[in-house]
Each structure stands twice: as C-alpha cells, then as structure tokens.
Amino acid sequence: MGNGTHLGQVRGLGSARHGAQPWLQQRMTALGNIVLVGFLFISLLRLPLGEFGAVHRWASTPMVALALALMVISVFWHARMGLQVLVEDYVHGATRLLALAALNFFVFGGAAYGLFAIARIAFAGGPAA
Amino acid sequence: MAGKEMGARPRAPHLQVYKWGPHMTVSILHRVTGDGLAIVGTLMFLSWLGAIAAGPDAYAAFLACVWHDPAGGQLHQITNILGKIVLVGLTWAFFQHLFSGLRHLVLDTGAGYELKSNRMWSIIVMFAGAAATAATWAYLFAGAL
Numbered sequence: 001m002g003n004g005t006h007l008g009q010v011r012g013l014g015s016a017r018h019g020a021q022p023w024l025q026q027r028m029t030a031l032g033n034i035v036l037v038g039f040l041f042i043s044l045l046r047l048p049l050g051e052f053g054a055v056h057r058w059a060s061t062p063m064v065a066l067a068l069a070l071m072v073i074s075v076f077w078h079a080r081m082g083l084q085v086l087v088e089d090y091v092h093g094a095t096r097l098l099a100l101a102a103l104n105f106f107v108f109g110g111a112a113y114g115l116f117a118i119a120r121i122a123f124a125g126g127p128a129a
Numbered sequence: 130m131a132g133k134e135m136g137a138r139p140r141a142p143h144l145q146v147y148k149w150g151p152h153m154t155v156s157i158l159h160r161v162t163g164d165g166l167a168i169v170g171t172l173m174f175l176s177w178l179g180a181i182a183a184g185p186d187a188y189a190a191f192l193a194c195v196w197h198d199p200a201g202g203q204l205h206q207i208t209n210i211l212g213k214i215v216l217v218g219l220t221w222a223f224f225q226h227l228f229s230g231l232r233h234l235v236l237d238t239g240a241g242y243e244l245k246s247n248r249m250w251s252i253i254v255m256f257a258g259a260a261a262t263a264a265t266w267a268y269l270f271a272g273a274l
Contacts, residue, residue, distance in 0.1 A: 030234070034227065034231075037223070037227075045269070052184075052185045052189070053185075059181055075171065079167035083164060106168075117178045121178075
C-alpha cells in the first residue's frame, strides 16, 4: 500500500489518491436521498395511487417534477457507487470488467429513462385524464 | 489489472475469526438493502414512472400487474401476490437502509464506536426498520378499509 511503486500503480494496487471525493459524494448523495426519497415516500402514502389522473397531475406539477428529477440524479449516483463496491468486493477476474460495464449501462440508462419520463409528464402534458 | 490483486498478497483475518454480533448483521443488511434498492427499487420506480408517462392504459396495466387486476387475469393473481411481497420488501429495505445510513453518518463523525453503544444502536436500527415497515403497511391497510 502506501505510495506504491510505479509498477504497483499500473497494476491498480495501492491508493489512487482520489478516495476522499467518492467518499464525500456517497455521503452528499445520501443526504440528498434522505430529503428527496423521503418526499417521494410521503407522497406515495398520500396519493390516490389507483387514480391515473390524480397521479399524473401530481407528477406534472413543476415543483414535484423538479424534485423527482433531482431524486433520480441523487439516487442513481448513490446507487452507482454502492453497486460498484459490490462488484469490486465480490466479482474477480475478467468478469469484473463486464460487471462494471453492465452496472454503468444500467445506472446511466435508468437515470436517462427516469429523467425522460419526468420531462414527458411535465412538458408534453401527456394524455389528459 | 482486474484479478491481479487476488494473488499472494496478505489478507487481514476476516469473518471467520470474529464472534458474530448485531453490528455485523446491520452492516451486511446495509449492503443487501442498498443493493436491493439500487436494482429492484429503481426498476419498480422506473416502471411506475414510465407507466405514468405512457398514459392511462399503461398505468392501468402496471397496477393490474403489481397490485390488483379488476379483470382478474390468472397470471395477474400470481404477480399481484409477488408485487405486494416486493413492495413490502422494498419498504423494509428503504427504512433499514435509511436508519442504517443515519447510523453510518454518526459513525463518520467518530462517535458511537464504544462496544455497548455500538451494539445498542445496531439493534435499534434493525428494530426501527421493521417497526417503520409494519407501521407503514398498517397505515396503508387501515386507509384502504
């Protein structure tokens, strides 16, 4: 560990010297998740989830759409870091590279899908009900 | 690069040399619930959100699959049960990960490592996660009646 030799650094051993930033990002997104997922959770409890019109009106409110968009960003950022640790701890060898690629496709694809859905609800007006 | 680190490098003694305690349970639950939410939770949320964006028919199809099918399709009778199990599981994972995460934020400040308080808060986190889940679904079913 420590500073490592040049060969060690090439092999991915030792500190990358950037550990503090992901550490902080994980905690910042955790704080964001407390507020934003908390908002979603309370909303889900209060909404008449069986009525499409009411749910759609709620989601198309500018403040709600903004909160949902922020939540998607915060959640998928946090999820990416958590899933990456999972892969790095349990998946070894060449499969690790595939697993990391898969998780990146998943979180970026998921976040894009979520943001696009929110934009469509908020901007397109959607099918009135 | 990947895989090379599994060579002859020395490793610290791990699970096998320690007596199991609540702090270890709450630690592995944090990982399990976090990754469960990251995969199952996000997929469930995106399905719901996508159904809202796609319109009333898609939303009705989502509800029929996950919660209740007014037409009473045979396949949906099974998926409705699975849907409720997943939703209860996600509720528990949410609360467990939330409370456990709050515990970690406190631990990050350097507090709460004394044996007794560490054990106590580990147990409190697991109890609170289960209690909040039970309270949520009691509230939901009380409202439905």
